[in-house]
Every structure is written in structure tokens, then in C-alpha cells.
Amino acid sequence: MAGMAAMGAIGGPLTDRAMVDWPALIALAVIFGLSLFIVTMASPRSPLDASMPALWMILRVLAAAQLALWPVKVLVNASDMAGVALRQAIALVPEVLRETRFGHDWRNTAPLALLLALLTWIPRPGRLRAGLLAIASAGILLAWALASHAIDFGKVAVAAYFGHEAAAGLWVSFLAGLWIVARRENIDPRSFENIAKRVSRCCGWSVLVLLLSGGYLAYMALGLSIEVLAHSLYGQILLAKVTIAGVAVGIGGYNRYRLVPAAADSPARKSLWRNVGVELILLLGAVGLAALLANTPPPRYHHMM
Numbered sequence: 001m002a003g004m005a006a007m008g009a010i011g012g013p014l015t016d017r018a019m020v021d022w023p024a025l026i027a028l029a030v031i032f033g034l035s036l037f038i039v040t041m042a043s044p045r046s047p048l049d050a051s052m053p054a055l056w057m058i059l060r061v062l063a064a065a066q067l068a069l070w071p072v073k074v075l076v077n078a079s080d081m082a083g084v085a086l087r088q089a090i091a092l093v094p095e096v097l098r099e100t101r102f103g104h105d106w107r108n109t110a111p112l113a114l115l116l117a118l119l120t121w122i123p124r125p126g127r128l129r130a131g132l133l134a135i136a137s138a139g140i141l142l143a144w145a146l147a148s149h150a151i152d153f154g155k156v157a158v159a160a161y162f163g164h165e166a167a168a169g170l171w172v173s174f175l176a177g178l179w180i181v182a183r184r185e186n187i188d189p190r191s192f193e194n195i196a197k198r199v200s201r202c203c204g205w206s207v208l209v210l211l212l213s214g215g216y217l218a219y220m221a222l223g224l225s226i227e228v229l230a231h232s233l234y235g236q237i238l239l240a241k242v243t244i245a246g247v248a249v250g251i252g253g254y255n256r257y258r259l260v261p262a263a264a265d266s267p268a269r270k271s272l273w274r275n276v277g278v279e280l281i282l283l284l285g286a287v288g289l290a291a292l293l294a295n296t297p298p299p300r301y302h303h304m305m
């Protein structure tokens with residue numbers, strides 16, 4: 001089994017794993033961030049009642065999606081480890097769950113995946129339920145960080161990884177929450193402006209945490225070599241991701257300094273809604289590249305092997 005488990009670490013990116021991780025990561029990161037959006041934004045002063053059904057529907061769909069992807073994740077990993085087709089890998093699943101670190105992590109977090117679905121589908125959700133969702137999804141994100149490349153670079157790298165995932169989840173989800181509120185909530189312009197300012201503040205801090213934690217993780221994976229950054233597959237995927245992130249930060253900056261201050265005005269609100277939509281699409285792409293990065297052996301691994 002050890003030979004089988006190490007096979008994937010030497011070759012190219014494990015795109016099939018990344019294709020499963022991408023939607024699962026989006027689901028987990030957005031469940032984490034959107035539940036915190038509900039906890040922090042839905043106060044008695046601004047109940048967001050008209051948006052709540054849409055926000056909880058998104059949480060339900062994402063919780064069901066991540067639960068449905070769980071068995072797919074173990075099957076794809078088993079087929080990668082053994083180098084066999086998915087159909088043949090079915091018989092290997094019990095062995096993978098019993099004997100591999102991935103299998104143990106999967107087993108330990110599967111109950112949390114189930115809990116996410118239960119917490120979202122039980123009727124009459126509220127802020128307390130949203131708080132429990134944030135804690136449970138944070139647990140799974142932490143497990144992902146502990147199962148990631150960061151584990152080979154030490155505790156600080158694991159903490160940076162978790163902080164990075166959480167910041168990504170907050171940025172994407174607070175934008176998604178604002179996009180829905182801007183679309184649905186017939187709240188008075190002042191209240192909308194207030195929510196837009198609070199969302200912008202949260203996104204600003206998330207970007208800062210993403211840049212610092214991402215920079216640290218990139219250094220751990222690549223070192224300080226421009227050569228390795230430019231010519232390694234890991235480096236090239238990272239450059240593509242940072243480019244997309246850079247465009248999203250640019251749009252976010254424009255929103256923050258030009259549109260949010262005028263968010264009480266309907267034209268600015270419409271432009272903000274449109275720009276936030278574009279920013280969201282870019283960030284979902286960045287998460288896709290992140291999933292590919294997480295399934296590509298970092299150059300510094302080779303030195304450690």
C-alpha cells in the first residue's frame with residue numbers, strides 16, 4: 001500500500017482529484033463564509049428577512065453537494081493510489097480507508113460532512129444554526145489543511161493553510177451574500193450602504209490574510225527561486241492563480257473606493273452588483289486553480305524526497 005500511496009506524489013498534477021476537490025472546496029469554503037455572513041450581518045437591526053430563504057437555499061444545496069462528493073473523493077483517490085480505473089478501485093476502498101492516511105482523514109471527517117447536511121436541511125434555521133454550521137465546516141477545512149502539502153512544512157504552515165482557506169471562504173461568501181442582498185433586499189438605501197461597507201471591510205481583511213498566508217505557503221513550496229516559480233508546473237499554476245486574484249483585488253478596490261461609498265444611490269448599487277458578480281466568477285476560478293495546486297507536487301518536495 002505504501003508504494004501505491006506514494007505514486008501520485010512524483011508525477012504531474014492529479015487533475016481528477018482536483019476536479020473533485022474544486023466543487024467540494026467551494027462548497028465547504030462558502031458554507032463556512034456564508035454561515036458567518038448570516039451570523040454577523042443578520043442582526044435584529046437589519047434582519048435581512050427577504051434574503052434569508054435564498055441564503056439558506058444556497059447553504060442546503062452546497063451541503064448536499066459536498067456530502068454527495070464525499071464517496072466520489074475516496075473512489076478517485078483510491079483509483080489514483082492504485083493506478084487503476086474507477087470501477088476497479090471500488091474493491092480497494094475498504095483497504096484505502098483502513099490503511100492510508102487519506103482514508104483515516106476521510107473517515108474522521110465524514111460525520112462532519114453529514115452534520116453539515118443535517119444542520120442545513122432541518123427546518124427553521126436561524127443564527128444559532130448558522131453558527132454551528134460555521135464551526136462544523138471550519139472543522140473540515142482544518143482537516144483539509146492537516147491533509148495538505150502544508151503538513152510536511154510544519155505547524156505554522158498548517159495554520160497558514162487553514163487561515164488561507166478560511167479567508168478565501170470569507171471573501172467569496174461575503175461577496176455572494178452582498179450580491180444576493182443587493183438583488184433581493186428592498187431595504188432602505190442607507191441600510192444597504194451600511195451592509196456594503198461592512199462586507200467591504202471583511203473582504204479587505206480577507207485579502208490581507210490571503211496575501212500573507214499565500215505568500216508564506218508559496219515560499220514553503222517554492223523557496224525564493226524565480227527560476228522555480230517560472231519553470232515548475234506548481235509555480236506556473238500559482239502564477240495563473242495570483243494573476244486571477246490580482247484582477248479580483250483590482251475590481252474589489254474599485255468597488256471599495258468608488259461604488260461602496262455611493263451604494264445608497266441606485267446606479268452605484270447596480271454597478272456594484274454587476275462588479276461583485278464578476279469578482280465572484282474570478283474567485284471561483286482561483287479556487288479551481290487552488291485545488292489543482294493542492295494536487296500538484298511542490299518543487300521543494302523533490303528536495304525533501
Ligand code: HEM
Pocket residue numbers: 021025029144148149150164165168169171172210211213214215217218221238241242245283286287290291292293294295298
Ligand atoms: C496572492 C495570492 C495567493 C497566493 C500567493 C496563494 C497561494 C496558495 C498556496 C501556495 C496554496 C497551497 C497549495 C498547496 O500546495 O496545497 C494555496 C492554497 C489555496 N488557496 Fe491560495 N493563494 C492566493 C490567493 C488565493 C485566492 C484569491 C483564493 C480564493 C479566493 C485562494 C484559495 C486557496 C484555497 C482554497 C487553497 C487550498 C486548496 C486545497 O486545499 O485544495 N488563494 N494558495
